[in-house]
Amino acid sequence: MNFKLKDIVPQLITVTAVVLVFGFFTYNAQINMENRGIDFGYGFLSQESSFDVQFSLIEYDGSHSYLRAYLVGLLNTILVSVIGIIIATILGVIVGVARLSPNYLINKFAAFYVEFFRNIPLLLQIFFWYFAALRALPLPQDAEAIFGVFFLTIKGLYVPAFIWQNFSVFFNSIVAAIIAIIVIRIYAKRVQENQGKQIPVFLISIGLIFILPLLSFLIGGVGVSFEVPVLKQLATTSFIYEGGVSLPPELIALTLSLSLYTATFIAECVRAGIQGVGKGQKEAAASIGLTPNQVLKLVIMPQALRIIIPPTTNQYLNLTKNSSLAAAIAYPDLVLVFAGTALMQTGKAIEIVSITMFTYLTLSISISLLMNWYNKKIAIQEK
């Protein structure tokens, strides 16, 4: 066995140092908690929380447990992240492509957008939207309807709610459409490999995703009606909207700033990805007689996506982590509800901060594992 003292000593020193530091911390924590009469444990999670949360996706009030409060916070974080990611991706792709436009004005406009929003701290942007921009909106009684059904007021955005009949049929029809599209894609690929024929998958997909849900309306007995928000007077000067769905201004400010900020980074990823595909690839594809659309679809995009997706996922992760800034404007996300209110009430600093950190850590590590797997899958197999 190749046993060398030279290899063992540095490792031993490092490990001892790490163990000593952790031991020191644990020892102190134990003594401190004993002195203050705090006991360590996660039992508090099942206790009654007795605080309220303004905005929650699941049913929640003070009589629910701390675990439920944690779930409320987590769901709110995920809600903001998902909305932010969707908007940021759409905006980022548009701006990234615009950055490469031969049109001077569009190009500069996109560059201006990127340079402008990228160089201002996200927290400042959140504060700006929440405390300055959204505060300039009209009061509920003065708000003008947008398209007759949306109401943008200082108390938030009110949108009509959908009231479904036989929602499950509609849902199943969408699932069926998606499955059908996947099957057709696989079939189309096989046909192309075997016979060299192209099947217009994109058109068929679009048709399916519209026609199947439409059929569900006609045949499946699905019905939908809208519940439009209606202005209601509480007191002489106090008005609210009733009915519909209300999005609180915190949520709007947060998603707006998160997506505007992250879109700049995604735009740069997209630009780098498209630029990263060699010019020769495009010319070679054109020279073997592919149409411009085919060049884009079959040659440019697959290669560009390979460059674009890893850094973009990183940006998604950043957005999710940045959504914790919600605590600054009192949007009840994981940090505010759990590491804020719950911590204040229970005083269990170590447990709560560790759970919060562990949640984010799990989220990040699972996404990066997924990313590594994807990277391996799409990496060019070199011989």
Added chain:
Amino acid sequence: MMSKINFLKPDKNNLNTFLYLGSFLFLISVLDVFINSFFSLNITGFLPGFLSFLFPLILGFIGLYFIRIEFSGIKQLDLLNKHINTNNFNAVLSLLIIFVIIKSLPPILSWFVIDASFAGDTKDVCTGSGACWTYIKVWMRRFMYGMYPNAEQWRINLSFIALVLMGSVGYFATDRFKKYLTLYYVVIYPLIAFLFIFFFISGGPVFFDFSYGIIAAILSIILGFFIPAKYKFYYFLIVPLALYITLKYFIFFEEYVELGKLDGLNWVETGAWGGLSLTFIISFFCLIFCFPIGMAFALGRRSNFPLIRYISVGFIEFWRGVPLITVLFMSAVMFPMFLPEDFFIDKLVRAIIAISLFEAAYVAEVIRGGLQALPRGQYEAAKSLGMGYWKMHIFVILPQALKLVIPGIANTFLALVKDTPLIFVVGLLEIVGMLNLAKTNPKWLGFAMEGYVFAAIIFWIICYAMSKYSYNLEQKYKTDR
């Protein structure tokens, strides 16, 4: 010679007709929007609302369509067509952007300059519809220095001026001193900066420690010129510290201070620091600390020793996986629990440690990218020359790897500067925190917008300058392979 004109197909034969007609229509459309926006006159008011809105767009589109003639022979026209008028879609987008710019100029100008109030020092002067820059003017000191006492602010100014002067030494160094520059920037400069900021700005009795440090440094540098080169390293290793200890414990006794024979600077606790100067202080220290830590963990992650590698990976992935705000929460509520009871660390120091560790993980990943990008040949060549691990890394690997990752490092530092406002979590108020405080002042309610715009401009200038500087560095150190 005039040939038949087909208005659906502009061609070169009727160049002048199309050129005049097209430019005329285009100019009219721009003029319409311009008059509408700057003088609020709607010349197309007689048309129904929707059409009146679309009118300039349609007119401009036809105009641009007419002048889209390839190889016209007129240089300006060709340039115009190439840049903003390549096809119908681009023409519409160009028109929209031009109109948006013209439309948005008057309100922006009027808010920023024309209707804004600059004079006076009370809220009463702000009656116009524009911005109230008086508010910024009155609160300027608070935004810059936080709660730091007005009479003592010269200390912050002096420190920053001194640090900038000492930082610019590199530009004036003669060739003889060039080889010491790295040592200067990596060891001496951060040390002096640390002394300046923590002892000069905070003041109190510790100010004397600072004075001793400066005296010891100056004395040892002067004496250093007479030391033979052979012993210089050991000299600078031992003498400054020895001088400092002698000064502190044997020459200037603490009693002098207490007796009042020597008058120190007033003590300003870190809780009173704030504003933009705190942003600078925090960014500066985190920048200095996170770099060596990050480098160590990058090397650790590439180490051949499995245990060191696992520890480094664990460290990096942990800090990269959590949001900064929870790290600051940890430093505020959890970290004091981990320390002995009588052991107290200032909250500014705790915040700096937390941010440094957090950013170090990102720096480590960036540097690792540079290390991985180096070809194996470099390692093998260095080893074949008989270099050990440290020699190889210091003289061969790191200089090349760091050159490669300049943009990445600059991005991390940019992120660091942009993350500083988060320290509101531990109760420190830098410029954004001060803004939030100022806007709740009953005498100055309702000026949130001005404050945020002001801070945004400052941050934008800082970050943009940094990114441009990093781009220049990248170009400067670009070596062809």
